[in-house]
Amino acid sequence: MTPTRKRRLVIVSLVVAAVGVAAALIAFTLGQNTNYLFSPSEVQAGHVAPDATFRLGGVVLENSVHRASDSLRVDFIVTDRFKEMPVQYTGILPDLFREGQSIVATGKMDGGHFAATQILAKHDETYMPPEVHDAIEKAKHVDHASADASAAN
Amino acid sequence: MNTLTYWFHKLGSPPTFYRIATALQPWCYGVALVLGLIGLYGGLVVAPKDYQQGDAYRIIFVHVPCAWMGLFAYLFMAVNAFIALVWRIKLNEVLAMASAPVGAAFTFVTLVTGSLWGKPMWGTWWTWDARLTSELFLLFLYFGVIGLYNAIEDRRQAARAASFLALIGVVNLPIVHFSVNWWNTLHQGSTVRLFGPSRIDASMLWPLLLLAIATHLWFFGSVLARARGGLIELDAGKDWVRTLALAQSKPTASGVT
Numbered sequence: 001m002t003p004t005r006k007r008r009l010v011i012v013s014l015v016v017a018a019v020g021v022a023a024a025l026i027a028f029t030l031g032q033n034t035n036y037l038f039s040p041s042e043v044q045a046g047h048v049a050p051d052a053t054f055r056l057g058g059v060v061l062e063n064s065v066h067r068a069s070d071s072l073r074v075d076f077i078v079t080d081r082f083k084e085m086p087v088q089y090t091g092i093l094p095d096l097f098r099e100g101q102s103i104v105a106t107g108k109m110d111g112g113h114f115a116a117t118q119i120l121a122k123h124d125e126t127y128m129p130p131e132v133h134d135a136i137e138k139a140k141h142v143d144h145a146s147a148d149a150s151a152a153n
Numbered sequence: 154m155n156t157l158t159y160w161f162h163k164l165g166s167p168p169t170f171y172r173i174a175t176a177l178q179p180w181c182y183g184v185a186l187v188l189g190l191i192g193l194y195g196g197l198v199v200a201p202k203d204y205q206q207g208d209a210y211r212i213i214f215v216h217v218p219c220a221w222m223g224l225f226a227y228l229f230m231a232v233n234a235f236i237a238l239v240w241r242i243k244l245n246e247v248l249a250m251a252s253a254p255v256g257a258a259f260t261f262v263t264l265v266t267g268s269l270w271g272k273p274m275w276g277t278w279w280t281w282d283a284r285l286t287s288e289l290f291l292l293f294l295y296f297g298v299i300g301l302y303n304a305i306e307d308r309r310q311a312a313r314a315a316s317f318l319a320l321i322g323v324v325n326l327p328i329v330h331f332s333v334n335w336w337n338t339l340h341q342g343s344t345v346r347l348f349g350p351s352r353i354d355a356s357m358l359w360p361l362l363l364l365a366i367a368t369h370l371w372f373f374g375s376v377l378a379r380a381r382g383g384l385i386e387l388d389a390g391k392d393w394v395r396t397l398a399l400a401q402s403k404p405t406a407s408g409v410t
Contacts, residue, residue, distance in 0.1 A: 005239055005240060008238065008239045009239045012235065012238050012239055012320065015320075015321070016235075016320055016321070016323065016324075019321050019324050020324050023324040023325075023328070027328065027335070036280075036282040036283065036336060036337045036338050036339055037337045037339075038337075039337075057337060093276075094273070094274065094275060094276030095209075095273055095274060096205065096206070096274055096275075097276075101205075104339055118276070118277075119276065120275045120276045120277055120280070120339060121274060121275055121276060122275070122339055122341070123205070123206070123274055123275070123341050124341055124342075124352075125341040125342045125343060125344040125352045126344070126352045126353070127203050127210055127213070127344060127352065127353040127354060127357050128203065128204055128353070128354040128357075129201035129202060129203070129204065129354055129356060129357075130201070130202060130203075130204040131201070132204070132354055133204035134204075
């Protein structure tokens with residue numbers, strides 16, 4: 001390698017390394033601020049300023065959804081399986097909204113509950129045919145049944 | 154000089170590369186088309202429905218291969234840009250600049266298909282989470298490289314300036330890829346994993362992988378085509394281009410005289 005090329009190699013490598021370090025520092029400093037959502041545990045631990053609008057993320061707790069009969073109002077509980085947070089929302093819900101599904105709600109705290117202005121469904125990275133899902137569910141039930149049976153014995 | 158460096162030097166010379174590219178290009182396009190059609194048929198017709206999303210999940214057969222190509226094209230461009238900056242090899246300048254519009258197109262398709270899927274599934278066309286924002290930034294980086302390349306008169310100076318921008322933008326690649334792990338995002342995590350089991354059923358995975366191979370081949374086909382044009386433009390006055398032009402115009406020339 002000629003000296004000119006060696007010099008260019010060093011300069012170009014240094015520039016790329018410097019930009020990389022700068023980007024890493026920015027990403028590190030932004031840290032929590034780039035978080036798209038907060039979990040109920042984080043909210044209850046006081047990571048969110050009061051009166052701030054933020055996104056609450058978690059799973060819709062099973063058997064917690066109550067729909068008003070005369071309006072579009074929906075009440076449900078969002079959980080991260082550690083802490084729970086009651087949510088109130090009036091409006092149309094996305095297709096994937098259902099109990100046991102992850103959602104992201106935008107809004108702010110209103111007393112003890114979270115008043116949502118927008119609900120987005122968060123999808124996970126698992127894809128499978130319905131039959132496979134049924135088989136997995138069935139296997140889970142068999143597992144539970146046998147666990148219950150052994151516990152009863 | 155050993156054989157390996159000899160072949161590198163030979164491949165790096167525009168006439169040799171042009172000859173090889175001309176021979177390879179139809180194969181890239183042809184195989185890409187065949188695999189792509191099989192993959193699309195497999196993904197849109199043969200593969201079963203998803204247990205939660207029904208038929209709407211089928212957009213991943215376009216979205217995911219294009220997203221991979223958006224990143225791959227950038228990496229390819231950045232590696233060539235690096236070689237172009239350090240060794241000033243004409244061919245690598247041409248290759249780097251040839252991959253920018255192709256990568257931009259793949260990134261654009263990724264953003265559009267993701268948006269189309271996001272509305273019914275998430276409930277919104279667009280949201281500023283880390284994955285979506287960094288992917289948009291990737292598109293703007295491509296635009297920046299293309300714009301800078303076309304803003305400077307001298308082709309080789311333009312290529313080197315744009316190469317520099319391309320190389321700096323490479324820090325965005327890990328951010329795009331790992332954004333779903335580093336931050337809480339609305340976008341889901343990676344489904345197909347190189348290490349560890351993929352989170353997708355085998356009946357849905359094979360069309361996806363076929364389409365991934367097809368998009369790679371299509372990318373190389375387009376880059377070769379663009380690079381051939383770029384080399385001819387740069388070497389317009391050289392002997393090999395003149396010979397080529399004469400060889401191609403011979404039938405009509407003999408007809409006239």
